Amino acid sequence: MENFALIFSAIFIGYILSKSDSFSKETPLILNQFILYISAPALILLKIPQLSFSIDTLIPVFIAWSVMSISAIAIFYLSKLFSFTKEVTGSLMLVAVLGNTSYLGIPMVSAYFGEDALGYVVMYDQLGSFIALSTYGTFISVYYSSTKDVDIRALFLKILSFPPFIALVVALFFMGTSFHPVIQSVLSSLASTIVPLALVAVGLQLRFRLPKEDMKPFSIALGVKLIFAPLVAIFICALFGWESEAALVSIMESSMAPMITAAAVASMAGLAPRLSSAIVGYGILLSFATTWIFYHLIT
Template sequence: MENFVLILLAIIAGYLLKHLKILPKDAPVALNQFVIYISLPAMILLQIPKLHFSMDMMIPVIISWLVMFITAVLTLLVSKLFSFSKEITGSLLLVTILTNSSFMGIPIVNAYMGEEALPYVLVYDQLGTFIALATYGTFIASYYASKDNLTLRIIGFKVITFPPFIALVLSLFLMGIEYHPIISSVLSSFASTIVPVALVAVGLQLQLKLPGHEIKPFSVSLFIKLIVAPIIAYFIIKLFGWNSTSALVSIFEAGMAPMITAGAIASMAGLAPRLSSAIVGYGILFSFITTYIIAKLIL
């Protein structure tokens, strides 16, 4: 419950700060930069070394990557169909594809399925969306934010110099290594700032009424993220004949709200910041309803 309260209060705080004009206009940029350069690398360095690969928990990993791939292709096709701009397409390829699999996923799955389902949430998050954020997210932000003609060399340079990706590479070399308690405490403190800081930035950019030209991509994104993605996950588990707790958890995870940090990356990269924040903010609110419907249908 405290997670839900924090989400709502952080968004509201940002929205009020904007209307009270307490912070400068470029505050969302500064907050998002803090998340990308400090908070997210700390989270990666803290969590990735803890991973343990096991064939028993591969179902959430398989479903997470398949859902992300299929929804990315679908989003790209729809963007071309509606002739969305490069900035809007880049935004949608971040906030529509990357799911809020931990911060929203843990309390929601716990509420509907109990604590025994939580290990599968962590696997879906850490081996699925978290790695996708540092790799796929880095590539999309680099490619769609650039105003110049890109070569593979330029894209590669942008990817390998992006702080979350650097942190991911370092963390892979640290797998199995236990940090000194002081280092763990410092990393944990920085990592814990991701959600409140990113959501205040969302609130600062949130508009209750979007411009007409942003309504269509807004609707497309949330339809794919909250409705199409869990349907895809459902058909995948039926196709493979999976009928386990991990499979049901994966459907829930696929239907979670857009990832908060994905919105921060999109905003920092200049990929339709107002639209990105609206999709994240409203997506979180709408997901309380859609995940309830999912629970009624599959449990």
């Protein structure tokens, strides 16, 4: 309940602040920069070393990548079908594909399945969503924000220099080990800033009245993320005959709202910032209803 209260409160605070002159128009950009360069890398360095591989826990990873891949293909072709601009397409390729599988996933899965199921959340999130953010997310942000032909070498260098990706590479070398308590404490403190800062940034950019031209991509993004993605996960589980708790948790994870950090990446790259924030903001609110529906559908 406390997590849900923070989500609503932070977005509301950001929205109220956007109506005043207390903060500059650059505030969301600054907050997003802090998240990408400090908060997200700290979270990755904190969580990845705590993971361990096992056959049973690979189901969430497989479902995560399958759902994201199929969703990305769907968004790509829908964007072509409706002739969306390059910026809008890039935005949707981020926020309609990458899910908020940690900060919404953890409290929701805990509420529905109990804390014993959270190990599957970590696998889905850390080896699925976060790696996708560091690699796929970087590629999409660079490719769709470029005004000329993409230099593959330059793109590769940008991926290698992307702070979350650097943190991921470093963290993989420390899997199964523990940092010194002082380092652990510092990383924990920095990582904890990602939720309130990101949610306030979303609130600062949230607009309840979207321009008419944004309604179509807005609806498609939320339709793919909140409805199509979990249906894909359900199909995959049925195809392989998976009925375990790992499979059920994976379906729930696939139904989470768009990833907040994905909107930050989109905003930083100039990929329809207003639309990206609206998709995330409204997506978070709508996901409370859609996840409830899917939970009762699969149990």
